[in-house]
Amino acid sequence: MPSSAAYLVPALAVGVPVGIYALFLGLVSIPYIQRFAVYAHKVNTLWWPPHNPNRPERWGFAKNQVTPFPLQTLDHHTLYAWHILPLGIYTRNEEALSAQDRSVTNGFVPDITTTLNFKLLRHDPEARLVLYFHGNAGHITQSIRPRSFHALTSVSSKIHVLAIDYRGFGLSTGSPTEEGLILDARAAVDWATKVARVPAERIVLLGHSLGTAVAAAAGEHYCCSTHRFGCSASDNGSGTENGSDEDHVSSTMGRREPLEFAGILLVAGFSSLPTMLSSYAIAGWLPVLRPLSFWPWLLGKVMSRIVDKWPSADRLTRLTKSAKTDGKKLNLTLIHARNDWDIPYCEDDKLFKGAVKGLVEAELGIGTVYGDGRDYEYEGGERVREEEEQEVERCVENLLSKEKGKRTVERWMGDGTSRKERDRAAVTTWEDEGVCIRQELWPYGGHNNLMFYAPVPMAVMRAFGLVEQTESTRY
Template identity: 75%
Template sequence: MTSSAAYLVPALAVGVPVGIYALFLGLVSIPYIQRFAVYSHKINTLWWPPHNPNRPERWGFAKNQVTPFPLHTLDHQTLYAWHILPLGLYIRHESALAAQDRSSTDGGGGFVPDITTTVNFQLLRDDPEARLVLYFHGNAGHITQSIRPRSFHALTSVSSKIHVLAIDYRGFGLSTGSPTEQGLILDARAAVDWATQVACIPPERIVLLGHSLGTAVAAATAAEYCCTSEAEAGCCSSDDGTEPNRDGDDDHETRVTTKPMEFAGIILVAAFSSLPTMLSGYAIAGWIPVLRPLSYWPWLLGKIISRIVDKWPSAERLTRLTRSAKTAGRRLNLTLIHARDDWDIPYHEDDELFKGAVRGLVQADLGVGNEYETGEQENEDDDERERIRREEEREVESCVESLLEKEKGKKTVERWMGDVKKESERAFVTTWEDGEVCIRQELWPHGGHNHLMYYALVPMAVIRAFGLAD
C-alpha cells in the first residue's frame, strides 16, 4: 500500500492538471465556447442597476451630454451606441441641451430611439468644424465598464470640436446578436455609415480609434473603406480566404469601395498582429498561460491554432492598407501606441504590426501583391502561381528586414520618462514617412493594457490626427 501511494500522489499531482488542461483545450475548440472565451461579451455588470448605461450622468457626464441611441447593421442587428458631446461645446449650449426632456424615452430615462431629433445631433451635423472619433472598445464588459467612461472624458475634454461615437458590438451589453469576426466588422461599418451618411461627417474629419480587440476591428474597418478594390480590402474574408456565411442575405455583401476614403487617422492602442499569433504566447493576467505550454509540441500547437475560427489578421490588413495607399498616392495616417509593461498583450505585437505596415510600402515599391488579389494572374497554373508568390514573399521579407535594420533606428527618438536613465523608463517614438503615408509607433514604459486610454497620450494622438495641435 505504501508503495502504491508513493506513485499515486505524484501521478495525481501531474495527471489532474494535465487532464483539466486537455479538457480546456477540447472545449475551446468548439466555436461557440471559443468565441465566448475570446470576446467575453457576457462578462458585464448589467445585472447591477447602478450600471444602467441609459443614465450616463452616473459616470460623471453632464445632463444630456451623452445620447444613448440605436444603430442598425446591414444584417439587421441593433447596436447600442453613445454619442458624446465635447465638454466645451456642451457648456456653450448647456441650456438647450439640458432642457431636452428624455424622461419618457425608452430604456429608462436616457435612451433616444431617433437621435436625429436631438440638439446633440444637430450640433454634430451642422458644425463644419466638428470632428468625430469612432471608438471601438476591447473585449468583455459593455460601453460603461472598466476604463471606457474615463477615456470618453479624456477625449471630449481636450477640444470643443471632438465628438465621440462609441458602440457596443453585437452580443455586448444591450446590443443584439452574438459576436463573430465578420459580425463585428459589419458593426463597425454601421458606425462609419452612420457617421458619413446620417451625420454627414466627411472621412477627413473622422478618426478610427481602437483599443485591444477594438484595434482589430479598426484595422479591418480601415482596410474595408480605404483600399482600392474589394479584393484588396479583404476584410469580409477570413485569414484562410474563405467568405463568411451570408445566410442568403444580399443586403450585406462585401463592400466595394469605388472611391476609397481618407480618414483623418487610424489609432491602434494595445494592438495585436493576429489572434492566433497573440494567443500562442498569451497568458491571462500575464502569468496564467493559455496555449504557451504547447510551444514544446509545435505540431499540437499548430493543430489547436488551426481551429481558431476568428483570425483577426491585423498585420496583414495593415499591409494591404499601406500598399493600397502608397500605390494610389493617398494620404494615410496610422498611429500605433503600446505600453511596454502591458501584461495582457506584449508590446512586441506592436512591432509586428509596424513591420506589417512597412511591408505594404515595400510591396508597393516592388509592384507585388496586388496582381494576385485582383486575379490578374489567373491564366497561370496553380503551381506556377504559388511558386512566383513564394519567391516574391521571400524578396519582400528580405527587403523589409534590411530596411528596418538600416532605417528604423534613424527614425526613432528615445526618451526617458523618469529622472534616472533606466531601461524600464525608456520610451520610443518612431515616425516613418513615405509619400503621403505616415506610420507612427509609440512605445511607452508605463500604462499597462488599459490606462493608456485615458492618459494624455491617446487624446494627443487624436489631436495630432485631426491637425488641431498648435
C-alpha cells in the first residue's frame, strides 16, 4: 500500500500554489488593494535623498532649466509638476535663467508665473508644449522619464514639456483612481490653455503605458463636443462618497466647442484594463489572470471586479466619431514595439480598430452619442443597440481586412536580409477627411525605450509640423 506521504507531496505541490493564487485573487478584488497593485504609486525612490525631484540637475538638466511647481485640480488636490524648457531656448537665455534664486524654496517654485521660464513659454508664439502623462509606478524622475524629457526638449528649440505626477504619485496629494487621474489630466490641459495660454493646436498629448489611458480620456473630454464627464467604474471610479467635490465634477454634463490639439500620441497603449489584464504577465512571464482563461465564467467574474476600467478603445471610438461628425481635425498616433514584454502589441491593434470604428459609426450615422446608453432608454432599445453594434463590427472587420494592408508601409530592420516577423516595422496611415490615424509597430524598443529613441521624438515633431512627412521620415 502506498504511504500517505506519496499522496501528500503531490497534493501540496498543487494545492499550495492554487491556494496562494486564490488568496491573491481575493485580495486584489478589494478596491484599495487592487488600485495599489495596478497603479503601484507607492513603489518609488523618494526615500533616497539623491532622488529628490526638486533637484533636476541630478538628472542632467541645466540649472533652472526645469521648474518644479504645484498644479491644483478641480477637486482640490495638489499635483507635483515639472515645466522643462527646450535646450535651445535655455542656451539663448542661460545667464538670466541660471541667475534665478530658488534656494529659499529648495528648488520648488510655489508660483511658476513669476519665473522667466514661464514667460518664455507664454509669450513665445512659436512655442510648442508636450503634456506628458507617464506610466504606473515611481514618480516623475524614475525609470526612463528623465531621458525621455531630454529627448523631447533637445530635438527642437520650440518644444517645451509639462510633466505631472498623478494624485498619490511622488509628492502629489491624494490616491489614484480612474476619475481622479482624468481630473489630473484636465488640470494639466487647463493650466496649459488658460494659464500659460498655449493654443490647443500647439499642444500634444503624449501618454506612455498607463498614461495612454489618461491621454485618451483627456482627448475624449476636450475633443468631443458633447460628453458626459465620467467613466464606467463599478464604484463610480472616484473612491469618494456621493455628493463629494470629485463626484460632482466628474458627473457634470456640458457642451463646449471641441479643442483641436496638434496631436494625441499613445505609446505602448492598451485597449482596456480588464482586457489587458486577462492576458497580462508580470515582467512578461508571471501571468496574472491568464490561468483563468480555462474557466471563462470565472474570468468574467474576476474581470467584473476590476474597479477602474480605462476603456481606451471605446474612448478612441467616440473621439474619432465626434471629430468626423463635427468636421474637426484629429491627429492620432499609436506607437508600440513588437518585443514589448509588458503590454503585448496586439493591444495596439485593438486601439487602432477602435479608432477606425468611430469613423465607421460616423459614416453609418449610428451608435451612442454619450457613450453611456442613455440614447437607448426606450422599449426595445437594447435590442436595437446590439443589432447596430453587430453591424458596425462586421463593417469594421471587412474594412480592415480589405484596406489596412493597402495603407501600410513595411520595412525589415537589421541587415535587411531577414524577413522574419519579429524584424518587421510597419506604419499604417488611415486618413478620413480631417481625421488621421497613424499606427507605428516597431520590432525593437521593448516597453520603455521607444520613449527616448527616435520614434517618439520624431512623432512629436511630425504632430507639430516641424518635420515634413515624407517617405524618408516614416521610419
